[in-house]
Amino acid sequence: MVRRNEIFGISIVALLCLLLIAFSQKETTNYRRSPKYQQLIDLEESFRVSNNFTVPTPTIQDVISMQRNLLLSELHDYQFPEGDNLEDYTLFTGGQPVRTIIITTWRSGSTFLGDIINSLPGNYYHYEPLLEYGIMQIRGSPHAETALQTLRRLLNCDYTSLYSYLEYGMSHVYLFTHNTRLWNQCEMYPQYCWNYTFLNEMCRLFPFQSMKTVRLRLWLAESLLEDEDLNVKVILLVRDPRGTLQSRKHRDWCPGEPDCDQPNNLCADMVSDYSAAIQLMKNYPDRFRALRYEDLSLNPEEIVEDLFDFLGLYFHRDVKRFIDSHTRINVGGVSSTFRDSKNAPFHWRMDLNYTEVQYIEENCDEAMKLWGYVRSKNASSMREFNPLTAYDIK
Numbered sequence: 001m002v003r004r005n006e007i008f009g010i011s012i013v014a015l016l017c018l019l020l021i022a023f024s025q026k027e028t029t030n031y032r033r034s035p036k037y038q039q040l041i042d043l044e045e046s047f048r049v050s051n052n053f054t055v056p057t058p059t060i061q062d063v064i065s066m067q068r069n070l071l072l073s074e075l076h077d078y079q080f081p082e083g084d085n086l087e088d089y090t091l092f093t094g095g096q097p098v099r100t101i102i103i104t105t106w107r108s109g110s111t112f113l114g115d116i117i118n119s120l121p122g123n124y125y126h127y128e129p130l131l132e133y134g135i136m137q138i139r140g141s142p143h144a145e146t147a148l149q150t151l152r153r154l155l156n157c158d159y160t161s162l163y164s165y166l167e168y169g170m171s172h173v174y175l176f177t178h179n180t181r182l183w184n185q186c187e188m189y190p191q192y193c194w195n196y197t198f199l200n201e202m203c204r205l206f207p208f209q210s211m212k213t214v215r216l217r218l219w220l221a222e223s224l225l226e227d228e229d230l231n232v233k234v235i236l237l238v239r240d241p242r243g244t245l246q247s248r249k250h251r252d253w254c255p256g257e258p259d260c261d262q263p264n265n266l267c268a269d270m271v272s273d274y275s276a277a278i279q280l281m282k283n284y285p286d287r288f289r290a291l292r293y294e295d296l297s298l299n300p301e302e303i304v305e306d307l308f309d310f311l312g313l314y315f316h317r318d319v320k321r322f323i324d325s326h327t328r329i330n331v332g333g334v335s336s337t338f339r340d341s342k343n344a345p346f347h348w349r350m351d352l353n354y355t356e357v358q359y360i361e362e363n364c365d366e367a368m369k370l371w372g373y374v375r376s377k378n379a380s381s382m383r384e385f386n387p388l389t390a391y392d393i394k
């Protein structure tokens with residue numbers, strides 16, 4: 001009788017675990033636990049307690065092998081290039097991942113683009129690795145060396161000596177929450193979440209490694225491109241300074257921070273990024289791209305399909321589905337990427353007054369010319385003119 005109960009109990013727990021896994025896969029685009037997901041966890045917990053049933057806690061190795069199986073099932077319909085398979089892309093099998101970095105600045109649409117790339121099955125997302133630097137731009141010494149070292153280590157899945165990065169993350173968990181596949185495991189096994197042994201092994205399972213940073217200026221990224229072993233692809237994401245500054249006005253961490261609220265600083269960076277872009281385009285035509293947020297928003301599916309082609313990634317139906325569901329209507333809060341993507345980039349035309357727009361345009365004349373943004377004529381035409389024109393970085 002006792003044995004039958006035990007077998008029954010084990011089956012129930014196993015079933016619940018399977019359901020949890022199924023749910024956690026469905027939930028990869030949303031790091032918050034859904035009520036249903038929470039219900040399952042509670043149900044499993046109450047079952048264990050009421051039956052005085054203890055299941056041994058999985059070890060790091062157990063969690064890693066569960067994650068491996070999750071990845072195999074997640075990637076079952078991923079189409080690798082002819083002749084390749086998963087082992088060619090994971091560090092733990094001696095392969096070489098597809099590595100991608102988005103270089104941009106605050107409020108330039110990088111949450112949107114970063115989440116699009118992360119909707120790809122098998123992606124591991126190094127979200128904003130330079131968070132601990134605060135509201136500042138890294139343009140050179142003294143911070144460039146340590147910042148680049150952090151990026152390089154993360155892209156190699158080496159968390160071993162990233163003490164301050166991990167320490168910062170423990171009290172600012174959004175360092176990890178955007179990395180949805182990692183975060184699912186962190187929610188289930190919080191005791192391992194910030195353990196570098198666990199993180200090293202977890203990261204090394206993933207064939208696609210993406211990263212985005214808003215704090216590092218483009219010319220510094222050249223040293224990452226130079227590193228042939230890293231074989232990283234870099235995307236510079238650019239936005240109209242009027243849109244960027246309008247959006248920053250509404251963030252409480254921005255006003256009063258000169259690298260954030262001063263048009264001349266933003267636009268000097270845009271000018272310097274432009275010369276760096278010309279240089280990188282010349283030296284690394286297959287591994288560097290510039291992209292305007294406005295173009296992405298007006299034509300997301302076409303642009304992303306083209307971008308994935310450049311990155312060497314398969315345009316999986318999950319990515320298409322993510323774009324479809326995130327580009328129609330405005331729902332959600334501050335950093336929500338659910339939006340009417342065709343209007344979002346041009347919201348500044350209604351929200352800023354003409355004095356503010358003129359002030360930005362005076363400070364941004366050169367940056368706007370280089371990146372193809374048109375100055376407004378007067379207060380009334382400002383509300384509906386087309387601020388976009390062509391740009392050329394060849």
Ligand SMILES: *[C@@H]1O[C@H](CO)[C@@H](O)[C@H](O)[C@H]1NC(C)=O
Pocket residue numbers: 052
């Ligand atoms: C649960 O099991 C343990 C060991 O088998 C026993 O010592 C304990 O008294 C049990 N608790 C309850 C509430 O049955």
Ligand SMILES: *[C@@H]1O[C@H](CO)[C@@H](O)[C@H](O)[C@H]1NC(C)=O
Pocket residue numbers: 060195196197198
């Ligand atoms: C990480 O986890 C392993 C295994 O549980 C443990 O031995 C090690 O001490 C942990 N490391 C840290 C830095 O907590």
Ligand SMILES: *[C@@H]1O[C@H](CO)[C@@H](O)[C@H](O)[C@H]1NC(C)=O
Pocket residue numbers: 353355356
């Ligand atoms: C424009 O907006 C700024 C900042 O919100 C405000 O200080 C200024 O008075 C406004 N100017 C006009 C002409 O409405």
Ligand SMILES: *[C@@H]1O[C@H](CO)[C@@H](O)[C@H](O)[C@H]1NC(C)=O
Pocket residue numbers: 377378379380381
């Ligand atoms: C504002 O500029 C537009 C476009 O150049 C022009 O057609 C319009 O007459 C101008 N309006 C005013 C009030 O100057």
